Amino acid sequence: MKLNSKIITIDGPSASGKGVLSKKLSKHLNFEILDSGLLYRAYAYLFNLNNDHDQTKLDLKKLNFRNDPAKIKVFFENREISNDLRLEDCAKNASELSAKKITRDNLILLQRSFINDKGLIADGRDMGTVVFPEAKFKFFITANQEIRTERRHKELQNRGQKVNIRDLKMDIINRDKLDRERILSPLLPAEDSIIIDTSSLSPEEVFHSALNSMDTKK
Numbered sequence: 001m002k003l004n005s006k007i008i009t010i011d012g013p014s015a016s017g018k019g020v021l022s023k024k025l026s027k028h029l030n031f032e033i034l035d036s037g038l039l040y041r042a043y044a045y046l047f048n049l050n051n052d053h054d055q056t057k058l059d060l061k062k063l064n065f066r067n068d069p070a071k072i073k074v075f076f077e078n079r080e081i082s083n084d085l086r087l088e089d090c091a092k093n094a095s096e097l098s099a100k101k102i103t104r105d106n107l108i109l110l111q112r113s114f115i116n117d118k119g120l121i122a123d124g125r126d127m128g129t130v131v132f133p134e135a136k137f138k139f140f141i142t143a144n145q146e147i148r149t150e151r152r153h154k155e156l157q158n159r160g161q162k163v164n165i166r167d168l169k170m171d172i173i174n175r176d177k178l179d180r181e182r183i184l185s186p187l188l189p190a191e192d193s194i195i196i197d198t199s200s201l202s203p204e205e206v207f208h209s210a211l212n213s214m215d216t217k218k
Contacts, residue, residue: 001133001134002134003134003135003136004132004134004135004136005136005137006031006117006118006119006120007115007119007120007122007132007134007135007136007137008025008029008031008119008120008121008122008135008136008137008138008139008214009121009122009124009127009128009131009132009135009137009138009139009190010022010025010121010122010123010124010127010139010141011124011125011126011127011128011129011138011139011140011141011187011189011190011193012125012139012140012141012142012187013125013142013143013148013172013175013176013179013187014037014091014148014152014172014175014176015143015148015149015151015152015155015172016141016142016143016148016198017141017143017151017198017201017203017206018123018124018141019035019123020203020206021139021141021203021206021207021210022035022121022123024203024207025121025207025210025211026121028207028211029119029121030118030119031118031119031120031121032067032114032116032118032119032120032121033067033072033120033121033123034111034114034120034121034122034123034124034127035072035123035124036107036111036122036123036124036125036127036131037091037094037123037124037125038072038074038085039107039110039111040094040095040097040098040103040107041085041086041090041091041093041094042060042063042074042076042081042085043056043060043094043097043103043106043107044090044093044094044097045076045081045084045085045090046059046060046076047093047097048093053102053103053106056106057106059076060106060107060110062076062077063075063076064076064078086159087161088156088161088163088168088171092171092175095175095178095179096178098125098182099178099182099183099184100184101184104184104185108130108131111131112131112132115132120132122135125179125185125187126185126187128140128189128190128192128193129185129188129189129190130185133190136217137194137213137214137217138189138190138192138193138194139193139194139195139196139210139213140189140190140193140194140195140196141196141198141206142195142196142197142198143197143198143199144199145169145172145173145176146169147198147199148172149165149168149169149172150165152168152172153165153168156168194210194213194217196209196210196213
C-alpha cells in the first residue's frame with residue numbers, strides 16, 4: 001500500500017489531547033481537519049430525530065461543516081447544531097451508536113470524502129487502523145484517566161455545563177471500556193503509530209514531539 005504523506009491520523013481516547021494537537025498541526029501545516037468524533041455526534045443527533053439508520057444516512061448529506069479558527073461549526077438544514085453536538089448526552093449516544101456496524105458503514109465514505117490535495121488531519125479512534133490506513137503519519141495520543149477526567153471537567157465548565165466530576169470519571173471509564181472491547185474497530189494503535197502519552201506534557205510539548213517524530217519518519 002502506498003503511503004500518503006498528505007494524511008495525518010490522530011487516534012486515542014477522549015480528553016487525551018487529540019483535538020488540541022489536531023488544531024496545532026492544522027495551523028502549522030495548513031491542513032484541513034476531520035473531527036470524526038463530531039461526525040459520530042452529528043450521526044447520533046440525526047438518529048435521535050428519526051430513530052432510523054436509513055433516514056440518518058440520507059440526512060448526513062444535509063450537514064455542512066465550516067472550519068473556523070476557534071472550532072468546527074456544524075449546520076443541519078441551515079441551522080447551526082454545534083453546541084448540541086458538544087453536550088455530554090450526545091457524546092454518550094454517539095459512543096453507543098459507534099459500536100454498531102450500520103453506523104460505521106454509513107459514515108466511512110463520508111469520512112473518506114474529506115481527503116483533499118491540501119492535506120488532512122483526521123482525529124478519531126480508528127482513523128489510522130480503519131478509515132485511513134494509507135496515512136504516512138499516524139499518532140496514538142493517550143493519558144491517564146485522572147488527567148483526562150480533569151481536562152474534560154474543565155472543558156465542560158468553560159462551556160457553562162455543570163457536571164459532577166465523579167460521574168464524569170465513571171463515564172470516561174465506561175467509554176474507554178466500550179471503545180476497547182467493541183468488536184468493530186476497537187480503540188487501539190495502528191502497528192506503525194507513534195504513541196505519545198500526554199499526561200505530563202503541555203500542549204506545546206505534545207505538538208513539538210509530534211513534529212519531531214514526523215521529521216524523523218520523513
